[in-house]
Amino acid sequence: MTKDMTTPIDQAALWNGRAGATWVAKQALLDDLFAPIADALADAAQAAGARHLLDIGCGTGATTLAAARRIGEGGTALGIDISAPMIARANERGAAEGLPVRFIEGDAQSQAFTSAAFDMAISRFGVMFFSDSVAAFANIRQAMTLGGLLHAIAWRSPRDNGFMTAAERAAQPLLPAMPARDPDAPGQFAFADKDRVLGLLWDAGWSDIDIETVDFACAFPASALADYVASMGPLGLFLAQVDDAERARIVDRVLPAFDRYIDGDAVRFTAACWSIRARA
Ligand SMILES: C[S@@+](CC[C@H](N)C(=O)[O-])C[C@H]1O[C@@H](n2cnc3c(N)ncnc32)[C@H](O)[C@@H]1O
Structure with missing residues (x-):
């Protein structure tokens, strides 16, 4: 019941291709947008007294760096991500800050981590993409010290996350050829079902599993909305294949769907998430 279904999307190709390029290009915007979640994970790392931290699916490194700033003298942080361009950006940022961080390109599902190397693992939206989540969480667990803490943030359901x-x-009637999301496949909303996530962690051997709702208030400048709509998510992936005029036409038609999120010169929405914690 807890086994993932096979996905037609090659996650490594996606994150080394268009999706990775977009996350690198939009790194500053996405960092600001999701800063409340990076802060929450950094607070959690500090509160737990983490010394050696692993960031799963670290992307361009925002959460790894936020946590590393809090773990103090002698602490270390390692970010792992399957995306070469995102890891390259993370490495540039780590070098610029001079923090005790390292970033490696690798698949957290199969990476040969040193056993018992980490006392805390964090993730912001980086654990929903495994082809076999039980194998991935079991692999991560063996990299943890006994009692080591996992704290991951994942999206709740699409219905909870209207933004x-x-x-x-809004685009579906205009673009019938745009593929619909597969709710059972690895992807943004793969962890929407709390009981399923509980089962995955249980099957992977984790203990003290605790999954709670958590909402984050997110915002970004309204001036960036059209570009955000044109480049992010399934619509952004689809629009990468059309010419500039067609992209602009579709974005114009879609933008009114965001009116309810515009507040003066800002776009504001709630990120409806799960706070997932467990012990190795
Ligand atoms: C939604 S992005 C989040 C990135 C980053 N955690 C952040 O919040 O900015 C998901 C990340 O998970 C990474 N990812 C997907 N599958 C992975 C895997 N099997 N192992 C490591 N990273 C993976 C992607 O490359 C991508 O960087």
Whole structure:
């Protein structure tokens, strides 16, 4: 019941291709947008007294760096990500800050981590993409010290996250060829079902599993909305294949779906998430 279904999307190709390029290009915007979640994970690392931290699916490194700033003298942080361009950006940022961080390109599902190397693992939206989540969480567990803490943030359902699906819902009638999301496949909303996530962690051998709702208030400048809609998510992936005029036409038609999120010169929405904690 807890086994993942096979996905038609090659996650390594996606994150080394268009999705990775977009996350690198939009790194500053995405860092600001999701800063409340980076802060929450850094607070959690500090509160737990983490010394050796692993960041799963670290992307361009925002959460790894935020946590590393809090773990103090003698602490270390390692970010792992399957995306070469995102790891390259993370490495540039780590070098610029001079923090005790390292970033490696690798698949957290199969990476040969040193056993018992980490006392805490964190992730911001980086654990929903495994082809076999039980194998991935078991692999990560063996890299943890006994009692080591996992703290991951993942999206709740698309219905709870209207902002995240507004663009594709508005575009669907205009773009019938745009592929719909597969709710059972690895992807942004793969952890929407709390009981399923509980089962995955249990099957992977984790203990003291605790999954709670958590909402984050997110915002970014309204001036960036059209570019955000044109490049992020399933619509952004689809629009990468059309010419500039067609892209602008579709974005114009989709933008009114975001009116309810505009507050003066800002776009504001709630990120409806799970706070997932467990012990190795
Ligand atoms: C939504 S992005 C989040 C990135 C980053 N955690 C952040 O919040 O900015 C998901 C990340 O998970 C990474 N990812 C997907 N599958 C992975 C895997 N099997 N092992 C390591 N990273 C993976 C992607 O490359 C991508 O960087």
